[in-house]
Amino acid sequence: MNRSLETRLRRIEERRRPVNEFGHLGFGPAVRIVTHSDEDQAQQLAALEAAGQYRPGQFVIAWRIVDPPAYRRPNA
8 A cells, every 4th residue: 555545544543533432423322302393302402401311412313203294185
């Protein structure tokens, strides 16, 4: 391998952020929430932060509940 390429790859490896023991770049275990809207997600994260179960920057897995599209019955 080219010496300059080896040097660049080594620098990149030194600069990368290590993945923590939870398997992601954030800190602490992932927080899982189910929401209906963006406002609902913000409120839930604020409540979890107040309870000490979430810190800003922590990995979040969020599921959004959405209404299915209205079904249009074709004209008979």
